[in-house]
Amino acid sequence: MGNRDALLLGAKACLREKGYDRTSVRDIATAAGVSMAAIGYHYGSREALLNQALFEILDEWGDAMGRALVPDADGSTKRHFAQMWDNLIADFAAHPDLWLASVELFMQAQRQPELRTALAEGTAQGRRGMAAILTGVPESEVTGETVRSLGSVQLALMSGVMIQHFSDPAAAPTATEVLQGLRSLAELAH
Secondary structure, eight states, X not given: OOHHHHHHHHHXXXXXXXXXXXXXXXXXXHHHTSOTHHHHHHHSSHHHHHHHHHHXXXXXXXXXXXXXXXXXTTSOOHHHHHHHHHHHHHHHHHOHHHHHHHHHHHHHHTTOHHHHHHHHHHHHHHHHHHHHHHHTSOGGGOOHHHIIIIIHHHHHHHHHHHHHHXXXXXXXXXXXXXXXXXXXXXXXXX
């Protein structure tokens, strides 16, 4: 493995362990087993490296969620959708620094136009990925309408539930409560 790949792996480990703001250049270099100067050489800055690492972690997480939402023999994904919410909420508790890093990324993007562009692209991919996971079709086959409706709403729900778990974990909704809330909303929408 070259220094570039080692730095990316080190940055991912640091994001999971310390979060975005608490990860220093020294932390990443130590985790990667390379010099601090290698970060500038390969990525330009600590922020550019952490941003790429975070985007990759979130992409890997999305792939894992997609594999978890496999239809049952009858074609139903209801049980897996409920399990996805259980897993998601458990992941918020198990890796709070990672999820806080994703929130920090949004704040950083407000001051960095190039990051805002990358974040907008990442969010668009997230919508498409969520729509693909939920419909069980390849991302390339998801319609724009499905991305804008189903993908956007699922991403908004995930973000909102995540924020509630960070602000007040004891009062945040469980997966069962999220699903009941969705059923209630569906009744209102008819």
